[in-house]
Amino acid sequence: MHLRSLLFHALLSPLVAFAADQPNLILINIDDLGYADIGPFGSTNATPNLDRMAKEGMKLTSHYAAPVCSPSRASMLTGCYPKRVLPIPHVLFPSSSVGLNPEEETIAEVLKAAGYKTACVGKWHVGDQPEFMPTAQGFDSYYGLPYSNDMGPADEGAKSNPGEDRKAATKRKLPANNTGIDETGIKGYAQPPLPLVENGNVIERVKAEEQHTITSRYTDKVCDIIRANKEGPFFIYMPHTAVHFPLYPGKEFMGKSPNGLLGDWAQEVDSSVGKILDLLRELKLDGQTLVVFTSDNGGALNHGSNNQPLRGSKGQTYEGGIRVCTLAWWPGHVPAGASTGEITAHMDWLPTFASLAGAKLPVRKLDGKDLTPLLQAKSGATGHDVFYYYRGFKMEAIRSGDLKLHLDKGDLYNLKSDIAESTNLAEDQPDEVKRLRALAEVMKDDLGLDGAEAPGVRPLGRVAHPEPLIHTDGTVRAGYNGVAKTLP
Template sequence: MILRSLLFSALLLAPWAVPAAEKPNLILINIDDLGYADIGPFGSSNATPNLDRMAAEGMKLTSHYAAPVCSPSRASLLTGCYPKRVLPIPHVLFPAAAVGLSPDETTIAEVLKEAGYKTACVGKWHVGDQPEFLPTAQGFDSYYGIPYSNDMGPPADGSKSNPGKPLPEPKGQAKKKAAPVNDETGLKGAAQPPLPLLENNNVIERVKAEEQFTVTQRYTDKVCDIIRQNKDGPFFIYMPHTAVHFPLYPAKNFMGKSPNGLIGDWAQEVDSCVGQVLDLLRELKLDKDTLVVFTSDNGGALNHGSNNKPLRGSKGQTFEGGIRVCTVVWAPGKIKPGTQTEEITSHMDWLPTFVSLAGGKLPERKIDGKDLSPVFMGAEGGKGHDVFYYYRGFKMEAVRSGPWKLHLDKGELYHLGRDIAEEQNIAAKHPEEVQRLRTLVEAMKDDLGLDGAEAPGVRPLGRVAKAEPLIHADGTVRAGFDGIAKKLP
């Protein structure tokens, strides 16, 4: 164990020289819709003692970027690419989508599995719910979770309203008939099928309101079991929580505990669950051999109670509050405690960073991320991105270089170092910066393009000939999905 710890230190200092038998364990905890200031390390008054300790023992990434919404963000994290390159869709995926992350893409799980890792995904997947797109087809040895957002189910099952609140009123055509609203990205609105809980490729449960209360702890129990079973390592666990996405279902023993309402209650449960994982690593003496990342898939949803201060904007936007996410990296004895970096980092960096630490091989296809391990270690020359492009769906809406950020449509220029809240448009005072940033935008035109789905660097989606719900409206599990005919209550 001591030898492994010393070798892990060497990996972070010289990530290109990794002994084949000694590789760090890797855990990536990805919260859903967590606001920049929804946890203590980033300014919340809500009690999150385990995350406070994690940040005190690790490093905060204060300029870390995801994507404005769920599916593109997760595709970026899994592939090391800008979302538009690998999942060119206008918004997010829905149940029974005929498209998803292409099996031709190389995921973070696939490269780590090739490097000798056991790989597991526990939680919300959301890059395709058909068997061809699920985690076990994309490099993960096992999967346990809900394959998309917890609001993508029938209203009567509690998927469209918070606990104790009335069911939402049908809108538009749904008042007349809950007809399926379906394009290749899946079923929408009142026509959405029951929420499935999967274990590997098997539907094991229909998730109704009562089950929603328990899912955060159940994910945590599953992750702890995987750690115990693979304590001799190396392992990679991707833990994309359902929390804290609307509808808000904190465990009942956490309800009413926070000054920030239901979302604060759920953030407290998330904190508790992170603490359980870190405590287990300490108990098994794996803490010195493990790198843990805590992050969010996009900014918080202000209409559901999140706090993104001091950032402007909300989930779904390319203002900083929609895309910059609270992120902590923890590796005791390897990362200098209580540190932070303002380097520009992103979800597309996790793949190359983990590959570097694991001594693996990068995908043969083009990726956009970079190895951040020198940044974590404070190594000389450790840098994030010089330029970051803000895509929302097919469209590039902004670009950042250093502290300068230009919103393209209105030509608004902000200096994020002096104006993190994007309140003072200084384009008129700095035309040279506006021109420099527009030149950077033009450089991307022949790669991912500036708008529309088609561009030279955009790769094809995965597609299936016929997409079906995993659970039909009558509770019947889709025929042939797990080879067992059954009907769920």
């Protein structure tokens, strides 16, 4: 071999060796899954694949998201508290003029710079205009719905469960703030048809029948991506449409669960996870792949979720609205049958994955923490000392250690002895109330305690003239034509 070749291989070999140490990363994010909607967290519903995942991996029992969809996903993608990167009052809707700012560096961009193939399969929900979509935010490919499956026409099944009268759905009274259009998008019954997007194309108008197939199609797509990239490293973000209302499990799963349609769909989610883990075993990638399973917020009790023993529901900052069932699986690296009650959160996945990949962190401020030592059960490994519970613009609660204070009511709970937040300790522990209020004030000059503006809040991305990806007449937005200009 010539000297030049020897020098080239000598320079290259450390990089090759390093790349071989980069694990594949799969982040599965279920929509509105309750804390106790799966077996490992107390459900009586049959979820054998998730049960096995928990036995072979780790349960994170104090893992936090956000109270609702869009902020939670923004936090997961950027490694920050939701308010820092997506300061909106609630969630985003179709044809929103705002979204996750393209200036933010997402988890996909961080990993792509480290040599990863990146893919997003599922519900996006941090902006549906081209500038905000996954392939503009670091993902090599995208397949899925740009927002929730209830954000479509009532007569096409988006406002009612299977078997319900769709005309009756149009008569339901909506809150005053859920009609018309503002910068966060089109609300209520004026919403345009649901688009299924593949990369830069709208490929389908999703009606009721198509909703039944969405979980299986996501699963098949993820399995195809794994096979195509088995040499690795790859990062797959799989934010499911399931189990958000309206509840559309695959037809073969309907009527199989004791927990109604939501339980049926949870069983299909379990089957989906099983297919992915089985494929990793078949390809002998299980020892090279970290798989995280979680939910974007607590379950919606009015749609059949179970958050026991937690208090509250989706949309709230009681534990049932924001603490989510979470599993981490990586045979040979994450110890089998492990569990941690340390405070962890969705904002931790970016720094954790970056650490595992040997990737550079964004230069902007992050709020997340590298969980690698915790996932590997290293002695002395800890989560967050303090966690701030934001709902929209407002900090509603704060946790330090086992103690949680609801700021407006002044209620104090010990989450170790009273996970259900049922016994108010404020009168008995006034010094702790004072200490926690002082910790909350620390954020006054960063993310603020209320209101949209604060020094640490970064600007939203904005577009001047948003429009639906599919108009009400079926016409596809220019540039998103895909296989047809009009979809029936």
